[in-house]
Amino acid sequence: MTRKDFIKVVGAAGFVSSASVVQGKMRPDEQEAHDIYGRFHVDNCMGLLDSAPFLQIPAADSVGVAFAVNALASGYAEVADNPEMKGAVRYRSEGFPYSPANPRVLQVRITGLKPATRYWYRVGASAVGRPIGYWTKQSEIEWGGVHSFVTSGAAAASHFVAMTDTHGNRASMRLVLKRMRELAAPVTVWTGDVPASLIDDEETAVRLYLKPLPGDPGIAEDAPCFFLPGNHDYRGQWYQRNPYRIMMARSAEERSVRDRLLCRNFAVRQGDVAMIGLDTGEDKPDSHPAHGGNAHFEKYRTMQTAWLRDQFLRPEIASAPFVVAFCHIPLFDARPDANPGTILENWADYQKQCSDEWGPVLTENGVQLLVCGHKHKLRYDAATRGRSWAQIVGGGPELGYVGWGANKRPDPSRFPTVIEGRVESGRLVVCAHDVLHGKVAARYEFSARG
Ligand SMILES: [Fe+2]
Ligand SMILES: [Fe+2]
Incomplete structure (x- = not known):
């Protein structure tokens, strides 16, 4: 069927x-409609x-x-x-x-x-x-x-996991979901790049977000997921027509009228951790011809800057011992030739506008960590003088290789990750799980904010 x-x-x-047509008070055509309705069974x-x-x-x-x-x-x-x-x-x-x-x-x-x-x-x-x-x-x-x-809240468990850049790779997704279930955190963050490239039709979207693996219960049946789009999630006819059709807009009650268009951002206490979600948007400037003149990511990022500042005025966020921010594109890259995402050539290695606008706000408020993706390779950038936050870049879908098509070649440094954060004995312990080799690839500890 x-x-x-x-x-x-x-x-x-x-x-x-x-017979009721003549017995009732309705006109005959009304009675006829009622009779049809009464017999109709779905x-x-x-x-x-x-x-x-x-x-x-x-x-x-x-x-x-x-x-x-x-x-x-x-x-x-x-x-x-x-x-x-x-x-x-x-x-x-x-x-x-x-x-x-x-x-x-x-x-x-x-x-x-x-x-x-x-x-x-x-x-x-x-x-x-x-x-x-x-x-x-x-x-x-x-x-x-x-x-x-x-539900989230200051008294909830101080425990989260993050996944990123799944790109519709089922073998990778299977490993990620298996590890996430073993870790059993109460919340998941999915920092985007869900499709292989773009989404043009609804069936592809249903498969990627709701049915990523045949016969598998999926991503967020027992623990809610914070979703933040990656640049690829913004691409294709379907998403641009239906941005909140599957991954819902956050409740309007969470934000002011000024911030009414910011439907992805979140700032929520999860135990001792304040989790803050930011949307870096596309990986090319608004003036890039790929956007056809329709992109407003630069304004969108600046709108988030004002929102971000205000979150630290909320008592539950201001009082959090740990603050971890999440987004898709990194906000920092130490290489002098790293692509800032503000030029027409190629695509962003980091998002300079977000770094310039959000980075200082994060530092002023002593944010300890930023978790992101986009680069498909696990990386850690330690905090420095003048930048309070360290940065963990999660791995992508590549299972021990890099590139695609004729350019595909072995690369053992490429593996999917689950980034886990948990507060233990007053410290935030963050583990980067290498789900390809079944081990913890890196472990970091953070002190509570002063
Ligand atoms: Fe990606
Ligand atoms: Fe990306």
Whole structure:
């Protein structure tokens, strides 16, 4: 059975008058419509749910969840403080005044949660049929399994993992997800470059973000994921039409009217760690012909500068013993000939505008670490006098090689990584896990902010 004939419509054949037409107070044509509606039945003939739930945009009092479906459907999530789901609160697909239906991806925003609290949840979908014109009818809700997560907050576990530059490489993704599950951190950061190159169609996006491995429960079923786009996530017709269709915009309640367009940035306490997310955008200047005159990343980065300054005025961020920032493109490169991302030639080794604008703000506030990606090779740049933050650049999808096509050659320094941060005995311990060779490639420790 194909997705097109998924919805089985039962009993809707023919416009047949009934005795109630003459008995009711409605006009005959109205009664006829009611009769048709009453007989119309939307039946789930196969599984509506087509992916594991992807928990995302975590905050102390909310979380989002997205999942794929096989037919036009409306989405639900039920959340409870117990695994038996007693007293569960039901949430609908986000939208007002209508909860939207969608044929492929549903999103639900779960709000009103308590910080640092474990919840159990399940997602559900009901197929939507339209028996007459705009009249809508739904099937019974099909529910997925029960999973759990813990909300962020100062009392949550001081533990995170970060993955980056997966680029649709399944062999690499398999190793990354295996290690992440073993580490069992309460939150994940995905610092972008999810597609191999670009995303032109929705099915590719569904596969990359929601169904990266056949038969695998996916990336964020039990621990929410902070997503930050890489330059490749911005590329292709699909993303530019639907930037928040799968990876949701953060709640508007988290930011001021001035910052209303900054839907990816986050500043959230995760135990003793304040986690700050920044979006470096594309790896070429706005004037590059590849953007066709439509790019506004330079203004976007400056908007984030004002937002970033304000985050350190929030008591929960200002008081955090450790602050770790995340973004896709590095903010520092020691090489004098490193490409700054502000010239038309090639592409960024680091993002100079972000470095110039955000770097000093991070230093003024004693941020200890920046975790990023983009370069596909594990690297550590220690803090220096005048720059408080060290920088860890995560590895990419290459499994012991570099280059592609005829230029592909062995390179043992190229391996995917999981960057893990955990506070132990008052210090932030950061391990760079080499998932190709199954070992810790590097380990760093940071003191609490003064
Ligand atoms: Fe990349
Ligand atoms: Fe990149």
